[in-house]
Amino acid sequence: MKKFTKFAFLYLGLFLAFALVLSCIQLYVNANAMFGSKSSDANYWITMSKAITPDNIGRKELIGFNREQIDSISKWEEVKDVYPVVSNDFKVSADGGDFIPFYTDMYLEAVDDAAIDIEDLSEFKVENNTIPIVISREYLNLYNYGFALNQGLPQITEDFAKKIEVNINLRLKDKNLRYKGKLVGLSDRIHSVLVPKHFLDSINATQDFSRDHKDIFTRVLVKVNDASDQGLIEKMGEKGYESNQESLRSAKIKSKLFLVLNAIAFIGAFIFLLCLFIIINFIKMEFLEKHEEVSIKYSLGYSPRKMVSSISRYFSINVGIVMFLCLIAVSVGQYYLGTAEITQGLLSPYIWLYMWALVLVVPLIVFLIVNLLIYRWLIRSWRF
Amino acid sequence: MNSIVLDGISPKYFTPKTIGSTSIWNHRTTFEKGGHYLVIAPSGSGKSTLATAMLGNHFEYDGTISYDGVSLKTQSVEKVVGFRKNGIQLLFQDVRLIPDLTIRENVLLRTFAKKNAAFEEKLQSYATTLGIQPLLDKKAKNCSYGERQRSAILRSLINPADFLVYDECFSHLDLNNKKNAYGLITSVAAQSSSAVIFFELNDLPFGHDCRKLNL
Numbered sequence: 001m002k003k004f005t006k007f008a009f010l011y012l013g014l015f016l017a018f019a020l021v022l023s024c025i026q027l028y029v030n031a032n033a034m035f036g037s038k039s040s041d042a043n044y045w046i047t048m049s050k051a052i053t054p055d056n057i058g059r060k061e062l063i064g065f066n067r068e069q070i071d072s073i074s075k076w077e078e079v080k081d082v083y084p085v086v087s088n089d090f091k092v093s094a095d096g097g098d099f100i101p102f103y104t105d106m107y108l109e110a111v112d113d114a115a116i117d118i119e120d121l122s123e124f125k126v127e128n129n130t131i132p133i134v135i136s137r138e139y140l141n142l143y144n145y146g147f148a149l150n151q152g153l154p155q156i157t158e159d160f161a162k163k164i165e166v167n168i169n170l171r172l173k174d175k176n177l178r179y180k181g182k183l184v185g186l187s188d189r190i191h192s193v194l195v196p197k198h199f200l201d202s203i204n205a206t207q208d209f210s211r212d213h214k215d216i217f218t219r220v221l222v223k224v225n226d227a228s229d230q231g232l233i234e235k236m237g238e239k240g241y242e243s244n245q246e247s248l249r250s251a252k253i254k255s256k257l258f259l260v261l262n263a264i265a266f267i268g269a270f271i272f273l274l275c276l277f278i279i280i281n282f283i284k285m286e287f288l289e290k291h292e293e294v295s296i297k298y299s300l301g302y303s304p305r306k307m308v309s310s311i312s313r314y315f316s317i318n319v320g321i322v323m324f325l326c327l328i329a330v331s332v333g334q335y336y337l338g339t340a341e342i343t344q345g346l347l348s349p350y351i352w353l354y355m356w357a358l359v360l361v362v363p364l365i366v367f368l369i370v371n372l373l374i375y376r377w378l379i380r381s382w383r384f
Numbered sequence: 385m386n387s388i389v390l391d392g393i394s395p396k397y398f399t400p401k402t403i404g405s406t407s408i409w410n411h412r413t414t415f416e417k418g419g420h421y422l423v424i425a426p427s428g429s430g431k432s433t434l435a436t437a438m439l440g441n442h443f444e445y446d447g448t449i450s451y452d453g454v455s456l457k458t459q460s461v462e463k464v465v466g467f468r469k470n471g472i473q474l475l476f477q478d479v480r481l482i483p484d485l486t487i488r489e490n491v492l493l494r495t496f497a498k499k500n501a502a503f504e505e506k507l508q509s510y511a512t513t514l515g516i517q518p519l520l521d522k523k524a525k526n527c528s529y530g531e532r533q534r535s536a537i538l539r540s541l542i543n544p545a546d547f548l549v550y551d552e553c554f555s556h557l558d559l560n561n562k563k564n565a566y567g568l569i570t571s572v573a574a575q576s577s578s579a580v581i582f583f584e585l586n587d588l589p590f591g592h593d594c595r596k597l598n599l
Contacts, residue, residue: 296480299441300493300539301468304461379461 010282011322014275018326018362020268022355024261026330029352030337031257043080044226045115045189046243048073048236049219064216069239078224078232083115084217085192086200089207091171094181100166110197111190115221118185126199130180131168134194137186158186173207190221230255276369279315283374286311304378312371320363327355385451385471385546388415388438393447400430400599408434408599410447417546420570421581422588425599431583432477434599435551438581439474440464469496472547477555479536483525487516490524491539503542510538513568515561530556537565541572548573551583563590 049063056062065073065084074082088108095103113121116134124132144155156164161183168181187194224232233252236242287294298304331351338349390413394403402425403409409430415421425431437445440456448455451467473494481490488507495503511517514534519527527535533556540548548569554562566588573580582594 292480293482296482297493298465299439299468299474299476299480301465301473301496303465 006282010275010278011318013271013278014319014322015326017268017271017275018323019329021265021272022326022330022351022358023333024265024268025355026334026351027261028258030334030347031254031261033348034343034346044224045117046222046224047085047190047219048222048241048243051240051242053240060213060218061216064213064218065220066217067215070217070220073220073222076232076235078226078229078235079222080225081114081223083112083221083223085190085219085221086110086197086204087218088200089204089213090173093169093171095167095169097167100164106193108195108200109192109219110195110200111192111221112197115190115223116185116194117187117189120185123184125196126179130165130182131195131199132184133181134185134187134190135183136191137188138191139193140186161186170203172203230258276366279319279366280370280373283311283315283370284377287374287378305375308375308378309371312367312374315370316363316367319366320359323362324359327351327359330355385467386417387452388472388547389413389448389450389453390415390434390438391448391450393434393437393445393449395430395433396444396446398430398433400428401426402429402599406599407597413597415547415579415581417579418577419579420573420592420594421579421597422592422594423581423583423597423599424585424587425583426585429599431599432551435474435549435583436476438549439472440467441474468545470545472549473540473545474549475536475540475551475553477551479529479532481524481527481532481535481539484523486521486523487511487527487531487535487538488520490535491520491542494539494543496543506542507538510541510568510572513564514538515564528556530558530561533557534561534565537569541568544572544576544578546577547579547581549581549583552585553582554584554588559589562588566590566592 048065050056050065052063070082070084073079086109091105092108093103093105113124116124118124118134124134126132140156140158140161147153148155162185164183166181168179170177170179226232233255294307297307334347334351335349337343338347390408390411392410392412394400394409400406400409406425406429407413408423423431423434433444436442438449440449440459443457448457450456451471456464481487482493485493491507492503507520508517511520514537516531516534516538519531519535524532524535533553537550537553540550550569554565557565569580570593572578580594582588583599587596588594
């Protein structure tokens with residue numbers, strides 16, 4: 001094979017290897033941009049519960065989290081904070097009194113104020129026989145867009161909802177209590193009917209008909225850096241915990257995408273190693289073809305190390321040029337991807353800045369490896 | 385470099401024919417800087433083996449060869465090669481020119497890519513003395529053996545080291561060329577205070593001032 005053809009195949013192989021590896025790195029960065037990346041500053045909230053199985057149906061002590069399990073969750077490295085959700089241990093009902101003719105059995109839950117996504121919680125305390133309530137915005141939406149439309153009832157705005165007062169009836173073991181219930185806010189984070197934790201704890205403490213349920217929390221709110229963290233998903237899977245957060249679904253897509261990217265990057269790295277091997281053999285062949293010249297230079301006082309360095313430098317510079325061309329190609333690709341409508345501005349039109357450093361790093365690594373291996377080969381096997 | 389000492393050396397893998405009558409094998413011989421030496425030995429007595437061993441090209445001998453008291457065997461390859469720039473150089477019996485390079489390029493290999501007007505002046509002057517001036521731009525592979533031998537002598541003188549070793553460097557030269565080459569070698573050696581060591585089959589066929597040694 002002619003020297004030119006050999007060179008052409010070598011550099012084509014290198015270009016392919018670099019293109020695969022660089023594309024994988026850039027796609028990894030893109031995937032993080034689209035699915036959310038890990039950041040110590042970021043806060044994501046997920047509501048964790050246990051999967052319902054035939055073994056734990058109806059058994060609060062099994063379906064809920066005990067203190068030990070909550071402590072264990074709080075020690076996971078992906079978890080920043082854990083807020084157990086307390087539920088009522090007594091019967092609760094609500095009615096509209098004379099103003100709105102309705103009656104319903106209901107439930108109450110409570111969580112630390114720090115976990116509630118309402119800015120002003122100054123009204124969130126029980127005063128004058130009035131219980132402040134925070135409900136999920138989804139509940140109001142369900143009423144407005146589902147129930148009210150079908151039943152011919154009027155839609156209710158958030159401000160109007162805050163003005164409505166209903167009766168909350170608590171049926172305790174030795175007495176019944178009646179409170180006024182007043183909506184103070186809507187939560188996007190927690191799908192529940194929340195009342196102040198201090199109030200619910202104090203009422204629960206007076207009940208003793210379900211001691212098995214003491215310190216059992218049916219759900220926990222968990223604050224994490226990255227709701228799509230693969231480690232978190234795996235741990236939840238192992239323990240049988242689940243969450244219906246959208247981020248968990250995207251995490252599964254992300255993990256599969258990363259698996260594919262890893263496989264492609266592995267192939268790229270393998271081709272790169274193959275090219276490195278070819279370069280080393282190429283240089284060996286060059287030395288063998290120029291055996292006479294090298295021997296003469298050696299006998300005249302030319303250092304073998306310098307001769308090897310000179311040829312390694314030549315190949316390293318060429319590798320650098322191939323890497324540069326490859327980065328340009330990936331940059332063009334990224335620009336078109338970043339400005340395409342389908343990405344909706346989520347991607348940068350530029351490649352990850354640190355990738356440019358590879359123009360120096362990779363040739364330097366090639367130089368060091370090739371230099372070392374060829375020099376050792378030359379000194380050990382060469383007959384000058 | 386001021387001296388090369390051969391101390392009790394003998395080839396490892398063969399016994400020279402002259403081992404019984406030699407003044408070098410298994411003896412102690414010192415070559416001093418500035419001296420002129422003529423080592424005479426018949427074929428098969430190990431001239432090339434000794435010359436290449438003195439250059440540090442191999443260590444297939446018992447005993448020690450030392451440069452200024454430093455044994456070659458204890459030095460790294462890079463150190464040994466380092467001595468060749470200014471310490472010692474050898475003109476091999478087979479002249480060793482790179483066939484695809486011109487005579488000029490071959491000669492200038494000894495200048496280690498240093499561009500210097502003095503080298504060009506020397507090149508022209510020595511080439512004229514040796515009668516190879518018209519060959520300077522000819523490829524080595526297109527020159528006769530005698531022309532290549534004279535070119536190799538020129539290469540050895542362009543940037544002379546402290547010790548100039550010649551292994552049968554006149555073998556393909558006529559008497560006149562031998563005299564010219566010998567005269568040039570000794571005069572350049574005198575200018576650079578270099579020692580000259582000739583390895584020859586017989587005594588030189590003209591008057592000389594070399595100290596004779598039998599191998």
